[in-house]
Amino acid sequence: MQSHDEKGTGMTEKTPGRPRDAAVSRKLKDTALRLVRDKGYDTVPISAIIAEAGVSRQSLYNRWSTKAELVLDAFYDDSFTRVAQPLPRPDHRGALATFLADIFAHLAENGAALRSLIAAAQADETFRVAFHDRFVAPREEIVTQLLHEAQAAGELPPGRDPELLSAFVHGAFWYRLLNGQTLDDTWARRIADGVFGP
Amino acid sequence: MQSHDEKGTGMTEKTPGRPRDAAVSRKLKDTALRLVRDKGYDTVPISAIIAEAGVSRQSLYNRWSTKAELVLDAFYDDSFTRVAQPLPRPDHRGALATFLADIFAHLAENGAALRSLIAAAQADETFRVAFHDRFVAPREEIVTQLLHEAQAAGELPPGRDPELLSAFVHGAFWYRLLNGQTLDDTWARRIADGVFGP
Amino acid sequence: MQSHDEKGTGMTEKTPGRPRDAAVSRKLKDTALRLVRDKGYDTVPISAIIAEAGVSRQSLYNRWSTKAELVLDAFYDDSFTRVAQPLPRPDHRGALATFLADIFAHLAENGAALRSLIAAAQADETFRVAFHDRFVAPREEIVTQLLHEAQAAGELPPGRDPELLSAFVHGAFWYRLLNGQTLDDTWARRIADGVFGP
Amino acid sequence: MQSHDEKGTGMTEKTPGRPRDAAVSRKLKDTALRLVRDKGYDTVPISAIIAEAGVSRQSLYNRWSTKAELVLDAFYDDSFTRVAQPLPRPDHRGALATFLADIFAHLAENGAALRSLIAAAQADETFRVAFHDRFVAPREEIVTQLLHEAQAAGELPPGRDPELLSAFVHGAFWYRLLNGQTLDDTWARRIADGVFGP
DNA sequence: GTGTAAGCGAGACGGTACGTCGTGTCTTGGA
DNA sequence: TCCAAGACACGACGTACCGTCTCGCTTACAC
Numbered sequence: 001m002q003s004h005d006e007k008g009t010g011m012t013e014k015t016p017g018r019p020r021d022a023a024v025s026r027k028l029k030d031t032a033l034r035l036v037r038d039k040g041y042d043t044v045p046i047s048a049i050i051a052e053a054g055v056s057r058q059s060l061y062n063r064w065s066t067k068a069e070l071v072l073d074a075f076y077d078d079s080f081t082r083v084a085q086p087l088p089r090p091d092h093r094g095a096l097a098t099f100l101a102d103i104f105a106h107l108a109e110n111g112a113a114l115r116s117l118i119a120a121a122q123a124d125e126t127f128r129v130a131f132h133d134r135f136v137a138p139r140e141e142i143v144t145q146l147l148h149e150a151q152a153a154g155e156l157p158p159g160r161d162p163e164l165l166s167a168f169v170h171g172a173f174w175y176r177l178l179n180g181q182t183l184d185d186t187w188a189r190r191i192a193d194g195v196f197g198p
Numbered sequence: 199m200q201s202h203d204e205k206g207t208g209m210t211e212k213t214p215g216r217p218r219d220a221a222v223s224r225k226l227k228d229t230a231l232r233l234v235r236d237k238g239y240d241t242v243p244i245s246a247i248i249a250e251a252g253v254s255r256q257s258l259y260n261r262w263s264t265k266a267e268l269v270l271d272a273f274y275d276d277s278f279t280r281v282a283q284p285l286p287r288p289d290h291r292g293a294l295a296t297f298l299a300d301i302f303a304h305l306a307e308n309g310a311a312l313r314s315l316i317a318a319a320q321a322d323e324t325f326r327v328a329f330h331d332r333f334v335a336p337r338e339e340i341v342t343q344l345l346h347e348a349q350a351a352g353e354l355p356p357g358r359d360p361e362l363l364s365a366f367v368h369g370a371f372w373y374r375l376l377n378g379q380t381l382d383d384t385w386a387r388r389i390a391d392g393v394f395g396p
Numbered sequence: 397m398q399s400h401d402e403k404g405t406g407m408t409e410k411t412p413g414r415p416r417d418a419a420v421s422r423k424l425k426d427t428a429l430r431l432v433r434d435k436g437y438d439t440v441p442i443s444a445i446i447a448e449a450g451v452s453r454q455s456l457y458n459r460w461s462t463k464a465e466l467v468l469d470a471f472y473d474d475s476f477t478r479v480a481q482p483l484p485r486p487d488h489r490g491a492l493a494t495f496l497a498d499i500f501a502h503l504a505e506n507g508a509a510l511r512s513l514i515a516a517a518q519a520d521e522t523f524r525v526a527f528h529d530r531f532v533a534p535r536e537e538i539v540t541q542l543l544h545e546a547q548a549a550g551e552l553p554p555g556r557d558p559e560l561l562s563a564f565v566h567g568a569f570w571y572r573l574l575n576g577q578t579l580d581d582t583w584a585r586r587i588a589d590g591v592f593g594p
Numbered sequence: 595m596q597s598h599d600e601k602g603t604g605m606t607e608k609t610p611g612r613p614r615d616a617a618v619s620r621k622l623k624d625t626a627l628r629l630v631r632d633k634g635y636d637t638v639p640i641s642a643i644i645a646e647a648g649v650s651r652q653s654l655y656n657r658w659s660t661k662a663e664l665v666l667d668a669f670y671d672d673s674f675t676r677v678a679q680p681l682p683r684p685d686h687r688g689a690l691a692t693f694l695a696d697i698f699a700h701l702a703e704n705g706a707a708l709r710s711l712i713a714a715a716q717a718d719e720t721f722r723v724a725f726h727d728r729f730v731a732p733r734e735e736i737v738t739q740l741l742h743e744a745q746a747a748g749e750l751p752p753g754r755d756p757e758l759l760s761a762f763v764h765g766a767f768w769y770r771l772l773n774g775q776t777l778d779d780t781w782a783r784r785i786a787d788g789v790f791g792p
Numbered sequence: 793g794t795g796t797a798a799g800c801g802a803g804a805c806g807g808t809a810c811g812t813c814g815t816g817t818c819t820t821g822g823a
Numbered sequence: 824t825c826c827a828a829g830a831c832a833c834g835a836c837g838t839a840c841c842g843t844c845t846c847g848c849t850t851a852c853a854c
Contacts, residue, residue: 017803018845024805042321045835056806061837118376119317123240125378132377159396164370164388171369172362178316178372179330180323194362215824216823222826243814254827259816413829414819420831438717441809452832457811514772515713519636521774528773555792560766560784567765568758574712574768575726576719586758594753611798612850618800639840650801655842 005073005130006063020062027053028060029074036071037109041116068120068127075113076134092150093196096143100173100188103139107183115178136170143169147195156196165195204261204271218260225251226258227272234269235307239314266318266325273311274332290348291394294341298371298386301337305381313376334368341367345393354394363393401465401526403458416459423449424456425470432467433505437512464516464523471506471513472530488546489592492539496569496584499535503579511574532566539565543591552592561591600657600667614656621647622654623668630665631703635710662714662721669707670728686744687790690737694767694782697733701777709772730764737763741789750790759789 006025008015031053035044046067050057064070107114117135121128147162156162172191176183204223229251233242244265248255262268305312315333319326345360354360370389374381402421404411427449431440442463446453460466503510513531517524543558552558568587572579600619602609625647629638640661644651658664701708711729715722741756750756766785770777 014847015803016801016847018805020804021845040321046837047835054806056804057837058807058839059805062804115320119320122313122317122376123238128378136377157396161388161392164392167370167373168366168392171371171373172365173369174376175365175369175372178320178376179334180326190359190362194359194366197357213824216826218825244816245814252827254825255816255829256818257826260825263816265815410821411829412821412827414821414831416830417819436717442811443809450832452830453811454813454833455831458830511716515716518709518713518772519634524774532773553792557784557788560788563766563769564762564788567767567769568761569765570772571761571765571768574716574772575730576722586755590755590758590762594751608852609798610796610852612800612852614799615850640842641840648801650799651803651842652844653800656799659842 005069005076007065021059024053024055024059025063027055028063028070029077032067032070033074033078036074036113036116040112041067041071041120066124066127068117068124069130071113071120072117072127072131072134075110075117078110092146092153092155093192096146096169096195097185097188097192099142099146100169100191101185103173104183104185104188107177111177111183118174118178140166140170150196169195205263219257222251222253222257223261225253226261226268227275230265230268231272231276231311234272234311234314238310239265239269239318264322264325266315266322267328269311269315269318270325270329270332273308273315276308290344290351290353291390294344294367294393295383295386295390297340297344298367298389299383301371302381302383302386305375309375309381316372316376338364338368348394367393401460401469403460417455420449420451420455421459423451424459424466425473428463428466429470429474432470432509432512436508437463437467437516462520462523464513464520465526467513467516468523468526468530471509488542488549488551489588492542492565492591493581493584493588495538495542496565496587497581499569500579500581500584503573507573507579514570514574536562536566546592565591601659602656615653618647618649618653619657621649622657622664623671626661626664627668627672627707630668630707630710634706635661635665635714660718660721662711662718663724665707665714666711666721666725666728669704669711672704686740686747686749687786690740690763690789691779691782691786693736693740694763694785695779697767698777698779698782701771705771705777712768712772734760734764744790763789 028049032044032049035049035052044067046057046060049067049070050060060070064073117131121131144162144166147156147160147165150156151158151160151162169191172187172194173183176187226247230242230247233247233250242265244255244258247265247268248258258268262271315329319329342360342364345354345358345363348354349356349358349360367389370385370392371381374385424445428440428445431445431448440463442453442456445463445466446456456466460469513527517527540558540562543552543556543561546552547554547556547558565587568583568590569579572583622643626638626643629643629646638661640651640654643661643664644654654664658667711725715725738756738760741750741754741759744750745752745754745756763785766781767777770781
């Protein structure tokens, strides 16, 4: 629940002057999250966010340089972000299917916003990196880890390439998401089966 | 080399008045293509395209409603668009690797633009559909077809799911592209091997 | 009733493209004039002018670079601007008094605006020059001319210095105006008497 | 060398708490004076003054409500402000010329700032009054007094109107100043001659 | 001494205004 | 009807000041 992108608050060193008002950050992130979910990323102008949040323009720019960064932070704070749910061990195939099904369930609410974040990432390299580090990489790591464990447990044939399979899994996920296709439990199962084999 | 998106030219019905100047369309598409490749999709304003093309604003809007549609058309015209290169039959695994390697080679030049098109597609549903129908689906179909043939030829185990594998292939491609990772011959081979098994 | 400051319309050469809409200029100048008269020069933001005029921001900047230039043009167009009322010849002292009394009468309505224009002129040299050339100098010239004629007619002693006396006249006017003091017929008479001697 | 406008220090009543730091006032006035002289009144934002002075924003607002008041105070402190130099008696015409020449000499350095103070006075009535009381009225009084004495001494014809002549003198001064015209010894002499007659 | 009250540097904060940019529609004159 | 040129309404942007506020600290005086 703590921010990563906010400017100048990297460390907790004591700074002179009036401290940033946490409520302002809170309101901005909450409003941004809500508006982006409701109307979509680029339909929402910055002015709308600050107006709804009842906050001054400068207060936003004091914290974030871009709408993208604000929204990224907002999503990170959001529960959607919980990433590290422990996966049940014995059945790795089922674990993967469940993990994917969970993510897909969240996309019902956040899919549009996630798509717009991916889109925004294509126009801004530093944002892309931040987005990758905080959202993409952790999830990919989880799957890669799971596949390695499955291989160690003999559930996945030793010849398979976990990194590649992880890219397959996330790729299939992104590909369908960005092409406006459905992502449901069936697809989660199908992907898991495709990875572990018939 | 013929346009699909251009407005009002679907049929060759006789219209009264002065006919559209094909050179204008040509200049617009060429300029759009060049500028987008050079500076990126959303760095290039429409004003810049018409200025460079030496064409009036209205002439553009007579043909396309959006920058996205123009650029889509421009890319469609471009050689990058050739999609249906015949695949050599006997070795399907190798055919897939070659097919991917070809695409990846084109991305060296067009990757950035393609990414921005995918990004633009996230904000505009009708554009997304057009983009999908003209760029995404054909290529996916090629791979699906190839996998089916490979299965028929016994090169791919019968238990495998060609549609899913096709999603894996394109997903891996998109995933790496959109995350700014390299796509080279090695990856093409690795993907093909991942699909056909070790 | 024709503008001097409007950009790019110095000559009546035929320009290609859609011509400027005279109604837009009209509305801008009228609104600017009214608002400045009512609320004072720097109390009126540009945004208020364009909002009231129902005109786009760019349309204003197409014509004038500054609020100052717009307002100056607006005042120039205004009847307040009529400057060259012919002065009755025989009685030069009375003519001067009448001329001043006329101006003072106009100040009842425009005094505040004139003060704010003078103030604005102090911050912007080019505006100051424009203001001087179009408003100040013509009036000073009238008085100087009148004094010369009076001198020729023997009404003003030959030893007097018309340029200086003209500066005295306008100076007294400005001095009282800018110091918030009254300017009425009595003062007009008093100034005229001071110039021509008892 | 003592301030008039500073808030809350009118009397020397004992106030509890830490007393104001005179050095802060000093630094503010000095910096304001210097910056305004160098770059002009409205080119200098308050932020620049406090930054240069190394003083906090609040410390300024503790003392003055406006940039205008601060600058007014700064100028009042400045040597330019010395107003009451005794005038030599016998030759009143020469005394006036000298008085004006002195003022004009100071304007070489302070003219721009004085103009901007006059400008600021047009937008703020209470400031206008303060400015008038401290800068304008005293000087006008000196001249009026001098003219009365000259009249008593028979140097100025009894029919002349000292108040009007004083307005002439200062008016001519302001008029030329605000219109960006030169003010030098020649003009001082010319004005004096105009007042006393040939 | 200790408490109280204000000054002080620093900087956040809600505002307001600014001038620029981009978009899609429109209105000229001429082809 | 097309075309080049450019005006137009609209809406968003990021910046600049302003005057107020809230921190933590310091400085005086009163008790």
